[in-house]
Amino acid sequence: MATVKLTDVRKSYGSVEVIRGVNIDIEDGEFVVFVGPSGCGKSTLLRMISGLEDITAGTIEIDGRVVNDLPPKERGIAMVFQTYAIFPHMTVRENVAFGLTINRTPRAEKERKVQEAARILQMEHLLDRRPSQLSGGQRQRVAIGRAIVRDPKVFLFDEPLSNLDAALRMDMRMEIGKLHQKLAATMIYVTHDQVEAMTLADKIVVLKDGKVMQVGAPMELYHEPANLFVAGFLGAPSMNFIEVVVESVRGGEARVSNEALDPIVVSTRGRPFADGDHAILGVRPQYLRPVEDAAGKLHGIISLTERLGSETIVEVALKDGKPLIAALSEDRVYATGTRIGFDFDVGKAQLFPREA
Amino acid sequence: MASINPANHGLRLAVRYAVLSIIAVVFLFPLVFMIMSSFKPDLQLLQDTGSLRAFLPVGDLSFENYREAFERAPVWTFVKNSIIVTGLTVALSLFFCSLAAFSFAFLNWHGRDTVLAVILATLIVPFETIAIPLLLLVSKLPWLGMDGIEWGWLNTYRVQIIPWVADGLTIFLFVQYFKDLPHELVEAARVEGASWWQIYSRVVMPLAGPVLATAAILKFLVMYNQYLWPLIVVQEESYRPVMVGLQYFFQLNTAWGEVMAYLTLITVPVLIFYLALQRAFIASIASTGVKG
Structure with a gap:
């Protein structure tokens, strides 16, 4: 568990600036949701925190340490992708244990952690299956399991529920909420779905065109939006x-x-x-x-x-x-x-x- | 949807099989002709050529041509040489070309696209144009052997292997395949702490079966059919491959029966290799078809 601090973070592709000076403080154990319309830079910002994307300027600190130049594996993060990104040629067990295998974790400890993650996510019976034998919701569970076993300082979720149908999305949303309560870990979650943002977040960061429009608790943003954009973006039907x-x-x-x-x-x-x-x-x-x-x-x-x-x-x-x-x-x-x-x-x- | 009429369905199936059979026959004719002729004496072989008998096991059949083929040329040496050269080239090519393609597909480095463009441009250069410069080059290259440094690679296996390991087509096949793989798999592996080598060996290559089979078959055919290059770089019989060996049967008098026997013998490894990989090869063609 850790704090995350973004100070004047910027990202440009050539002359196009896509992230324009973002400042965010994330407390230890907080569930923060980045929300905004397509192309607002929320996923880019998450990828910059993960280290998959370089930053052009500013600093990113995780647990008080500047991680600007560290590769993803040294940042103490785990990430869950929209497309699950589980390895199709490995069983669920091998998928969940992938990071531990790479780190040469002793076999007994690896098995214990995999079992623990499987228990939390209620997928003990799926461990020997291949991803092709799983439903979308189960695959996403595997992806979350892979994140859990590594005890990361920060969990990053990149639109994890976007590929699921409406009913499953609600179930998984609740499960992610419970998971946060159980693990009490710092989590950063990207979505364009304001219901996910409102229900899951301790703190919502509303982004537009690479800039932070407002940061605050869900109800604070709902009742006291700082500007027209936030007022119109949160709430259905729109204000x-x-x-x-x-x-x-x-x-x-x-x-x-x-x-x-x-x-x-x-x-x-x-x-x-x-x-x-x-x-x-x-x-x-x-x-x-x-x-x-x-x-x-x-x-x-x-x-x-x-x-x-x-x-x-x-x-x-x-x-x-x-x-x-x-x-x-x-x-x-x-x-x-x-x-x-x-x-x-x-x-x-x-x-x-x-x-x- | 309308239900399928069984009679109609049967007719369609019959037409389909008829067309496929004709295509199969067209492709099988040369093989059948070769195998049948290999058992016939020269005179009968030439007489039969004008009729359907050329494709039938009729007349005076014997293994005489095979016996004489073995007498005229060291067939097993040629086959062994071809298998060594082809096998090693295919294996090394799959490794190095996939590694290069991995770098082009997944790593960001300055000048990457330019280098790839140059590599692809080599596809339009015919080998004949570089054969002589390459010959001059390999005739002067050093090699660290058991007896210290030797100069010149002529009359070796390595001169038949190393220049053919990396090629634009194989790299291109791998690059295209890798680019179609979901990028998140590589990113997920990076986040999980895998090194680039681990991503290559544990994530990307286990998913590359179809392209490995395609590249292997294409490379195998190129290497097994090598003629010009081994002809100019290998003068010693003990290093010659099968295609150069074919020349042995056209010296003085051409014995067609022996040619056919020799060709039948050297076709066997190709068929074995193709049958072993055909499932993956077809899967690969099918999947590239779907992806467009």
Whole structure:
């Protein structure tokens, strides 16, 4: 177990900078998730920590030691790949023991560790099988087993569940969560799936275009996103962004409105706004409550309804023509084309400056 | 999907087998002609050539041609030499070419792509163009033997082996195969602490069966059929390979029956080698077909 510290880490391919000055502190035993859209550099960053990718500038420390120039094997890490990367010509036992065999670990100790890993991952009965005889979930278990037996300081997971189907993905996600509780090891996990990020992480690092957008606990990011990107990226359905005009700013609060929104007063959360500014009001679909007789702060006409059983997603065309999504926690039929009004708790709404 | 009509299916199968049989016959005819002729005296052999009898075991059959072939040339010496030269070249070639290809496919080093391009460019250079310069070179090369340093490699096995160990085609075959292997396997092995040698020997090569078989067969055919190079670098009978040995039967009078007997004898090792590797060879062709 160990801490991981990234200081102004950069990576360029020729003149293209893909990682642009990343600073992250990871505590001992913490489960950190790197999340972001495709091409944001999250996998590259993980590969740089693993040593599979060189870094152009900055320092990476594992357990207080700078590892910039160390090969992967000397960094005390273990990695689980999206494609499992288990060796097809070896049995499960040989796969799990691969690192130990390479390190010439005594046979008895090797067998003990393999058995221990197999017990943790409930795959004792699979040890003599070949990878071709395993399902996707079992293969991923083998890959995790191979990581466990080496007692690494840091576990690295590169989108480990992306190749699994939805049901299996949920099971494995829970297993990885339990594994972290059991081993209490430092884990860094890359995903583009925000559900994995929200459920597994002690700390989420949201990346975009090679830069850290925000670092924090899942609920902190959910409730207090630092910027429009984080606000829009986390949460499903995505946060509604409503263009508003700032009528006045007073004592950390701004009075905003637009064609479809009655004037409301929201906290500026320290962000600078001036009278007459154009701004974006962020309201999560889950915070919208329908009100009878089309009253409420926001109103429009229902254009689409999706009934999911546990909730109903309603898409509404606002007066200014912009769409608004509401996630209502009841199964109810809303007729398309009818007027609807919504209310929401202004305390939970976010006000962002409009990006240039 | 429509169900398969059994009658239709049977007809299709019959057509398929008919076509395959014709192709098989076309390929087998020369072999059958060679084997049959090897048992016939010269006069009958020439008479039969114009008819179907050439492919049938008819007339005055005997092992006489074989007996005379052994008298005319040291057949077993030639076969032994070819097996030594071909076997060692194939083994060394598979090792060194795969090692080179591993470096091209998995290691990052300055000028890698340029070097690979130069190696591939050698594929278009015919051997005949470099035969004489190469001959001059090998005639002056040193060798550390039992009796100290000797100069010149002519009339040895090594002169028939070493220049043929590395070649562009074999390296190219391995590079292509290695590039198609999932890169994560190599990365996973690196993270697990394997050295490059361990990755080569424990991860990559155990997965290289099909390309090993392909490269081995292609190299075997090239080496077993060597004629020009051994002809110019080996003057001593004791080092000559089978193809050079064929010349023994065209001196003074050509005895076709003996030629056929000799050819039949030297074809046997090729067939044995091919039959041993054919499954892997076919698998390799099939898999490259699927990958495109």
